[in-house]
Amino acid sequence: MAKGLSVKGLKVAYGNIEAVHGVSFEVNEGEIVTLIGANGAGKSTILRAVSGMIPVKEGTVILNGTEITSWPSHQITGLGMAHVPEGRGIFTRLTVLENLLVGAFKRKDKKEIDGDLDYVLGLFPRLNERKKQLAGTLSGGEQQMLAVGRALMTGADILLLDEPSMGLAPVLVESIFNICIDIAEAGKTILLVEQNAAMALAIADRGYVLETGSIAIHGDAEYLSKHPDVLNAYLGGAS
Numbered sequence: 001m002a003k004g005l006s007v008k009g010l011k012v013a014y015g016n017i018e019a020v021h022g023v024s025f026e027v028n029e030g031e032i033v034t035l036i037g038a039n040g041a042g043k044s045t046i047l048r049a050v051s052g053m054i055p056v057k058e059g060t061v062i063l064n065g066t067e068i069t070s071w072p073s074h075q076i077t078g079l080g081m082a083h084v085p086e087g088r089g090i091f092t093r094l095t096v097l098e099n100l101l102v103g104a105f106k107r108k109d110k111k112e113i114d115g116d117l118d119y120v121l122g123l124f125p126r127l128n129e130r131k132k133q134l135a136g137t138l139s140g141g142e143q144q145m146l147a148v149g150r151a152l153m154t155g156a157d158i159l160l161l162d163e164p165s166m167g168l169a170p171v172l173v174e175s176i177f178n179i180c181i182d183i184a185e186a187g188k189t190i191l192l193v194e195q196n197a198a199m200a201l202a203i204a205d206r207g208y209v210l211e212t213g214s215i216a217i218h219g220d221a222e223y224l225s226k227h228p229d230v231l232n233a234y235l236g237g238a239s
């Protein structure tokens with residue numbers, strides 16, 4: 001059974017308006033793959049449809065060899081994929097620790113949960129220092145770390161990250177991307193949606209460029225970062 005995520009001919013519509021027009025891509029085990037594109041290109045829509053938050057109009061989604069097209073989100077979580085949506089979606093009135101444990105609520109093996117909790121708190125020392133703090137009082141960057149930490153606590157081996165750098169100061173953007181590298185080195189697979197194309201391509205193995213609901217260019221991150229259209233449209237024309 002091939003591990004990873006395989007999406008074929010994905011179409012997604014909001015009412016009568018189709019936002020994603022037959023998109024295909026693969027995320028192989030252990031890879032960081034990035035989906036880049038301008039505002040409104042359909043990046044978040046793809047993640048939402050893949051993770052069962054919104055219906056798929058056409059196409060297939062295969063996770064670790066199982067077809068999960070249009071499965072509800074809660075069933076997909078059990079198969080090892082977690083989505084960290086834009087806007088983070090943390091529980092503001094729960095503490096940091098409680099938020100992390102909510103991520104693990106479906107799991108039964110206490111030893112494994114404790115092991116992952118140690119791993120997450122080691123990955124994010126800021127969260128470790130603030131375990132008892134209410135999540136709503138964390139800074140934006142800390143909330144983003146908490147959202148990623150909670151996804152890891154589900155035990156997922158594939159993470160869908162929607163603009164983890166959004167709204168963060170440059171120093172925190174760098175640290176969140178470094179954490180993505182650490183997570184991938186620990187054997188996880190990451191599908192990273194980003195507007196910050198330069199940073200995303202710097203850490204990704206491969207990427208797909210989305211333009212108004214279709215994939216315009218794809219390839220190795222190095223190829224994309226030198227592609228003239230990518231340079232002009234997403235990397236400020238710099239070489």
Ligand SMILES: Nc1ncnc2c1ncn2[C@@H]1O[C@H](COP(=O)(O)OP(=O)(O)OP(=O)(O)O)[C@@H](O)[C@H]1O
Pocket residue numbers: 014019037038039040041042043044045046195
């Ligand atoms: N709930 C919704 N109802 C109707 N249309 C929507 C909805 N969500 C998104 N859209 C539309 O679908 C298209 C794709 O939006 P999407 O949020 O997926 O883009 P994106 O690439 O993630 O953009 P951004 O980088 O700005 O987050 C846009 O035209 C958007 O207006």
